[in-house]
Structure formats: structure tokens, C-alpha cells
Amino acid sequence: MKNFFISFEGIEGSGKSTQVGKLSSKLREEGKAIEVVREPGGTRVGELIRHITHDRENVELTAVAEAYLMAAARAQLVRDIIKPALQSGKIVIADRFIDSSFAYQGYGRELGEGTIFEMNKLAIDQVFPDLTFFLDISPEVGFARRNGTEKVDRLDLQQKDFYERVYRGYKKLAQKYKERYVVVDGSKSIDDVAEGIWMEVIEKIKG
């Protein structure tokens, strides 16, 4: 199996990083050559951009600027890491990719999916995931996980509409890109989710 690119998507707290870790270990145990990346980031320049996009001080960052920063980090990641890895026959696993831009900047910030696609065309250089796991949990469950047993804070509440739009965006994307999307019930236990993901990946590896 060559040129295989798997992405993980879902709102904060849905378990992406947890499952990326589980799948990577499994594939390594199987002796597969893999490359694991995260967005935004994964390259030196990309991590600098991540610093800008994730710094809560940057309240004035506009939606369009945010969208371009995400695309810029992605452009660097595709050329420095993803393309070379795929070309050398590795399996690439990404903790977020272009669907995060569709969901967050397209739907969450309401720039529109079409606009985001135009902005990302050059960035992705025709690299699309072959398989995308959408870890489906409601924004409420996501909030609860991130905050432990603590109550949801003021900022989280203010952002509730935003996260609802992001979540609904992911659902639309899963419908639209049925051929590569696998929707996983992210409210199950970590091991159950990992098992479901592994079954899908095995199927693809065999095929």
C-alpha cells in the first residue's frame, strides 16, 4: 500500500490526539513506516504560525487572516513533510488537515467552505486525505472533557454558537465527502474508538 494519507478531525476534546497516538503505535507494531503530523504546525515555520493562531492574546486576529495563517502552515507542512513521506511510501497520519479549515474558518467563522477551498488549493498542492476519521462528539461532551469536572467557563459559553457551527460543519463535510470520511462515535471508550478505527485501517491496508 502506497501513498496513504489518514487525517483525524473533530472538535476540541473529541479524542483526535489520543487516537492518533493509538493508531501510530499499532502501525509501528505492525512494522509500517509512518509519519505523524499535527496542524497547525509540524514544521519549524508551522509551529511559529501555531504560536500566533493559538495565542489567546491575539484577539484582533481576523477570520481571513486566521484562514491564511492556517493555509500557510499547511503549505509548509505539505511540501516539507507530507509529500516527501507519501512519495517514500510512508503512511501519513495527520492530527487535523484541510477539513479543520472548512469546519472552523469556513463554518465556524462563516467565511464559507468554497472560499476556504479556494484559499487552500495552492497550499495543499492536490494532496488530499485518503481516509478521514471524524470523531463525533457533541460540543457539550467536548467542553466537559476539556474542563474535567469543572463547570464550563464564561469564555466557553460565549463560544458555544461558534462550536455548534463547527460541529454542524463537520457533519456536512462527512456527508459531502462520504468516500473518504468515516464517522466514529467519539463518546465510546478510548479503546472502543481505537478498535473501530483499527478495523477500518486494516481493511484499507489490505485493500
Ligand SMILES: Nc1ncnc2c1ncn2[C@@H]1O[C@H](COP(=O)(O)OP(=O)(O)OP(=O)(O)O)[C@@H](O)[C@H]1O
Ligand atoms: N473516548 C474517550 N472517552 C473519554 N475521554 C476521552 C476519550 N478520548 C479522549 N479522552 C480524553 O479527553 C481529553 C481530550 O482528548 P484529546 O486531547 O485526544 O482530544 P483532541 O481531539 O486532540 O483535542 P484538541 O482538539 O483540543 O487537541 C483528554 O483528556 C483525553 O484523555
Ligand SMILES: [Mg+2]
Ligand atoms: Mg489534540
